[in-house]
Amino acid sequence: MADLRQFRQFVAVAEELSFRRAAERLHMAQPPLTTAIRRLEEEVGASLLERDNRIHRLTPAGRAFLDEARRTLAQAERTLAAARSAASGRxxxxxxxxxxxxxxxxxxxxxxxxxxxxxxxxxxxxxxxxxxxxxxxxxxxxxxxxxxxxxxxxxxxxxxxxxxxxxxxxxxxxxxxxxxxxxxxxxxxxxxxxxxxxxxxxxxxxxxxxxxxxxxxxxxxxxxxxxxxxxxxxxxxxxxxxxxxxxxxxxxxxxxxxxxxxxxxxxxxxxxxxxxxxxxxxxxxxxxxxxxxxxxxxxxx
Missing domain, CATH: 3.40.190.290 (D-Maltodextrin-Binding Protein; domain 2)
Structure with missing residues (x-):
């Protein structure tokens, strides 16, 4: 099952349209990032990126995944913030x-x-x-x-x-x-x-x-x-x-x-x-x- 880390990785790749720039943004090496996206596509059962030697654009499945990944990450951040606020009384x-x-x-x-x-x-x-x-x-x-x-x-x-x-x-x-x-x-x-x-x-x-x-x-x-x-x-x-x-x-x-x-x-x-x-x-x-x-x-x- 895909986790928040993979969601963040895909969002970075989708926004940068470059594995190199996304890896720099995530402070990680490029090969593990490429592998993570390939495994994510295998789990989804569809290509998320149109690419050959470089990324050209998102596929329809990729655009749908990007929208939901952003929402999921935002909700996760909101959940953490709510818990911290409740713990602090704020x-x-x-x-x-x-x-x-x-x-x-x-x-x-x-x-x-x-x-x-x-x-x-x-x-x-x-x-x-x-x-x-x-x-x-x-x-x-x-x-x-x-x-x-x-x-x-x-x-x-x-x-x-x-x-x-x-x-x-x-x-x-x-x-x-x-x-x-x-x-x-x-x-x-x-x-x-x-x-x-x-x-x-x-x-x-x-x-x-x-x-x-x-x-x-x-x-x-x-x-x-x-x-x-x-x-x-x-x-x-x-x-x-x-x-x-x-x-x-x-x-x-x-x-x-x-x-x-x-x-x-x-x-x-x-x-x-x-x-x-x-x-x-x-x-x-x-x-x-x-x-x-x-x-x-x-x-x-």
Missing amino acids: RTLRLAFVDSTINILLPRILQAFRQQHGALDFQLQEDTTAGQLEALREDRIDAGLIVLPVDCQPGLYTHLLVDGDMRVALPEGHRLERHARLRLEQLAGEPWLLFPRHYGPGMHDLIVAACAAAGFVPEVVQEARQMQTIAGLVAGGIGVALVPSLLQPLRPPGVTFRPLQGRRARIPYRLALAYRTPSELIERFRETAQAIAAAPAFRMA
Whole structure:
């Protein structure tokens, strides 16, 4: 019967698509790794890798095995963490978050939750909305702070925390700075900064659709994953951008914010708590997060 060690070995080989690199990653020699994968295939009764002198891709059986192996390893880690937490009297919440929450909202939620509920360990990781949805499916996190909209997914729970909007971010001294509000069409012809679509398809599509409704396609000169990085590039004069209103209270130097006006001008920025497995711990976290997000500072965001 395959064990966790073999699962880890196969995951490394599948992710690296190279026995040499996988062996280096696992700190072991290559021949024993090759033998272990061959024995695993014999036990499964099917080839998991398409290979000759090198690995080309996973077979359908290999892709299925990889998905289940990742889930099994994640569950094993979760089981160990739960046992250790129970032994120490502490609980653990694996929480992911988008970068726009890190400077204001998330710290307040964490502080309030610890004050209210005492001993708790957070395993925190920053990730995109798309990355968090995948991590939830694979049981690598318990909950995530994601940006809506997302495609309907069976078994996914979402609770709205912040219902804000996107604001125009301009470099200080920009010719449009004199306007208190801007119409989206005024940004036609400007160099744009935007995040790659696969990091947040829902929000990316909202922005592109709003620009199309305003009669133009944004001329994207630079992509960046993090909203705070985009704000920094705006400050450097690289271009203009739409960023969450949640960033405005930070007042990043060199950046001027302006709200949008006009028909269908509002581009919503909706932050939600997402999870797949309800629990008492997640329910308490949701209550705390919604209470903090209901503060006037975030309702106005």
